[in-house]
Amino acid sequence: xxxxxxxxxxxxxxxxxxxxxxxxxxxxxxxxxxxxxxxxxxxxxxxxxxxxxxxxxxxxxxxxxxxxxxxxxxxxxxxxxxxxxxxxxxxxxxxxxxxxxxxxxxxxxxxxxxxxxxxxxxxxxxxxxxxxxxxxxxxxxxxxxxxxxxxxxxxxxxxxxxxxxxxxxxxxxxxxxxxxxxxxxxxxxxxxxxxxxxxxxxxxxxxxxxxxxxxxxxxxxxxxxxxxxxxxxxxxxx
Amino acid sequence: xxxxxxxxxxxxxxxxxxxxxxxxxxxxxxxxxxxxxxxxxxxxxxxxxxxxxxxxxxxxxxxxxxxxxxxxxxxxxxxxxxxxxxxxxxxxxxxxxxxxxxxxxxxxxxxxxxxxxxxxxxxxxxxxxxxxxxxxxxxxxxxxxxxxxxxxxxxxxxxxxxxxxxxxxxxxxxxxxxxxxxxxxxxxxxxxxxxxxxxxxxxxxxxxxxxxxxxxxxxxxxxxxxxxxxxxxxxxxxxxxxxxxxxxxxxxxxxxxxxxxxxxxxxxxxxxxxxxxxxxxxxxxxxxxxxxxxxxxxxxxxxxxxxxxxxxxxxxxxxxxxxxxxxxxxxxxxxxxxxxxxxxxxxxxxxxxxxxxxxxxxxxxxxxxxxxxxxxxxxxxxxxxxxxxxxxxxxxxxxxxxxxxxxxxxxxxxxxxxxxxxxxxxxxxxxxxxxxxxxxxxx
Numbered sequence: 040x041x042x043x044x045x046x047x048x049x050x051x052x053x054x055x056x057x058x059x060x061x062x063x064x065x066x067x068x069x070x071x072x073x074x075x076x077x078x079x080x081x082x083x084x085x086x087x088x089x090x091x092x093x094x095x096x097x098x099x100x101x102x103x104x105x106x107x108x109x110x111x112x113x114x115x116x117x118x119x120x121x122x123x124x125x126x127x128x129x130x131x132x133x134x135x136x137x138x139x140x141x142x143x144x145x146x147x148x149x150x151x152x153x154x155x156x157x158x159x160x161x162x163x164x165x166x167x168x169x170x171x172x173x174x175x176x177x178x179x180x181x182x183x184x185x186x187x188x189x190x191x192x193x194x195x196x197x198x199x200x201x202x203x204x205x206x207x208x209x210x211x212x213x214x215x216x217x218x219x220x221x222x223x224x225x226x227x228x229x230x231x232x233x234x235x236x237x238x239x240x241x242x243x244x245x246x247x248x249x250x251x252x253x254x255x256x257x258x259x260x261x262x263x264x265x266x267x268x269x270x271x272x273x274x275x276x277x
Numbered sequence: 278x279x280x281x282x283x284x285x286x287x288x289x290x291x292x293x294x295x296x297x298x299x300x301x302x303x304x305x306x307x308x309x310x311x312x313x314x315x316x317x318x319x320x321x322x323x324x325x326x327x328x329x330x331x332x333x334x335x336x337x338x339x340x341x342x343x344x345x346x347x348x349x350x351x352x353x354x355x356x357x358x359x360x361x362x363x364x365x366x367x368x369x370x371x372x373x374x375x376x377x378x379x380x381x382x383x384x385x386x387x388x389x390x391x392x393x394x395x396x397x398x399x400x401x402x403x404x405x406x407x408x409x410x411x412x413x414x415x416x417x418x419x420x421x422x423x424x425x426x427x428x429x430x431x432x433x434x435x436x437x438x439x440x441x442x443x444x445x446x447x448x449x450x451x452x453x454x455x456x457x458x459x460x461x462x463x464x465x466x467x468x469x470x471x472x473x474x475x476x477x478x479x480x481x482x483x484x485x486x487x488x489x490x491x492x493x494x495x496x497x498x499x500x501x502x503x504x505x506x507x508x509x510x511x512x513x514x515x516x517x518x519x520x521x522x523x524x525x526x527x528x529x530x531x532x533x534x535x536x537x538x539x540x541x542x543x544x545x546x547x548x549x550x551x552x553x554x555x556x557x558x559x560x561x562x563x564x565x566x567x568x569x570x571x572x573x574x575x576x577x578x579x580x581x582x583x584x585x586x587x588x589x590x591x592x593x594x595x596x597x598x599x600x601x602x603x604x605x606x607x608x609x610x611x612x613x614x615x616x617x618x619x620x621x622x623x624x625x626x627x628x629x630x631x632x633x634x635x636x637x638x639x640x641x642x643x644x645x646x647x648x649x650x651x652x653x654x655x656x657x658x659x660x661x662x663x664x665x666x667x668x669x670x671x672x673x674x675x676x677x678x679x680x681x682x683x684x685x686x687x688x689x690x691x692x693x694x695x696x697x698x699x700x701x702x703x704x705x706x707x708x709x710x711x712x713x714x715x716x717x718x719x720x
Contacts, residue, residue, distance in 0.1 A: 055414065056642065057638045057642045058638075063671070067671070080490070083485075083490055083491075084492070101424040102424040105488040137680060165425055170634075185635065235637075235638050235641075236356070239667055240667070257632070262609065264667050266663055266665050267663035270683070
């Protein structure tokens with residue numbers, strides 16, 4: 040039996056459009072497969088301690104809240120980068136990805152720093168971008184995934200997306216135009232704009248996260264989830 | 278006389294007349310008028326006061342209630358009753374109500390306005406009273422990040438620095454719309470038997486203070502993040518209300534507002550709260566007494582298309598129409614939980630029409646977990662039935678409760694697998710909600 044320790048970063052400030060259900064799905068499957076899991080939270084007013092955690096989750100949030108947490112986040116930049124380089128699993132959705140890039144520009148034109156783990160820049164704009172995406176997972180080219188984007192920010196990769204999570208992506212990428220790639224997969228760092236929540240919509244993606252946490256979920260029933268994603272993918276192939 | 282204005286107004290009236298005869302939409306005539314004469318709304322003159330109503334939830338019902346009460350008091354009122362709340366719908370309403378000189382001769386114009394379109398409407402229409410009911414995360418395919426919706430509403434207010442704001446003292450996001458220049462009135466409601474000390478809804482949009490980003494504390498919640506609040510760090514807190522609802526009696530459908538008992542016709546928390554907001558608007562804009570307000574409110578009825586009741590296979594069946602809005606659906610679940618007897622909750626959800634998005638993320642913001650042990654079955658229907666079933670399964674429901682069928686032709690059979698009274702939550706966005714009723718009523 041494993042004991043998985045998860046840190047939910049900015050649970051109060053970064054919480055939008057059901058994305059926290061990704062975390063609940065991970066916890067549910069860990070328990071269902073006979074293992075233990077604990078989730079601690081770290082807020083903007085807490086001291087961030089990453090040591091000893093198997094996984095860190097940061098979700099999509101409101102624009103002003105993202106700007107507010109960034110100041111707290113960058114203070115721990117060196118520690119965060121070290122953990123990710125050493126293989127700590129991070130699962131990051133939506134605009135929280137902006138925190139890991141070089142910098143990001145808020146809607147009123149202010150430039151804020153990211154931790155610079157990646158070379159991308161994020162731009163927040165007063166325009167809603169909504170799209171469906173289907174794409175092939177880099178972690179398993181046999182897996183096609185579905186994602187939904189609903190965002191007011193985008194990422195700019197100066198040298199192209201060096202570490203995509205998805206390839207052959209149709210519908211959207213990290214930027215405003217399709218460029219074939221979406222998301223980030225770097226060591227055990229997963230980042231994506233896909234919401235939905237993406238792990239419940241894509242059981243193969245959830246299984247990948249669980250397997251990287253050392254969880255054997257072969258005894259769990261994913262039949263309904265599999266049936267649902269196959270139907271979605273079939274609709275795109277019509 | 279402005280000939281162009283006269284011609285545009287006449288053309289709009291004619292188009293609207295034809296559209297009504299043909300059963301067409303209310304947006305089109307105004308949309309054409311604005312194309313022909315983009316400045317047309319700026320040219321209109323008003324004899325009376327203009328009231329605008331916005332908010333993520335409840336603006337149609339509340340603006341209809343305000344218009345109803347003002348009419349009952351004997352005032353002449355122009356309003357966009359059917360919820361045509363974008364610029365074009367408002368242009369249709371105003372041009373149809375104007376005379377050939379572009380004068381709107383009514384004591385009150387009551388406009389339901391979309392949050393995101395307020396800034397365009399405020400540019401041209403000299404709003405006197407602006408009621409902001411609430412700001413919650415809303416239709417995901419339109420609104421993106423809720424903070425930007427706030428900015429858009431704030432932009433609208435900045436165009437009318439003398440307009441009186443009527444703000445919700447128990448909703449920390451929209452209460453923050455108060456400015457240094459605009460006069461403001463506040464409304465709030467006392468704790469009720471349905472209030473909770475923690476948030477039981479699927480979403481909570483204001484866990485941290487919008488000023489200092491520290492933890493926000495709540496003495497109690499009405500629903501979602503609406504409740505008596507105070508920041509744990511700075512002095513941002515529920516404003517002292519000018520209009521206060523108390524002694525909320527759900528069983529007898531009444532509420533006391535500023536000491537006067539008001540009977541209401543639809544007894545949800547949501548409606549009680551909106552009634553206090555409507556009282557604030559009616560009394561402050563017209564100077565009517567609370568007794569007059571109570572008299573008018575007692576005869577108001579919620580539009581039938583939002584709540585339809587019929588029999589299916591001899592079982593009581595209620596269809597509740599909801600936008601693609603988690604808070605609204607959560608309210609519907611609260612309503613269902615209040616009903617007696619064995620019951621089935623049926624979710625009807627399709628792809629977002631004409632855009633065909635296959636997203637259902639907002640269903641993850643609804644607290645289906647609350648139905649645990651309280652319903653016989655949960656049935657998922659519509660072409661996104663399987664994805665909805667995945668969501669319901671994630672809420673902890675097994676095969677004993679969960680039924681799903683994505684083929685509309687087999688919907689009746691699926692309903693027959695369920696037990697008890699049926700509550701249909703028709704949640705397809707932008708229309709097509711009628712399809713499931715057609716199928717069930719076609720005996």
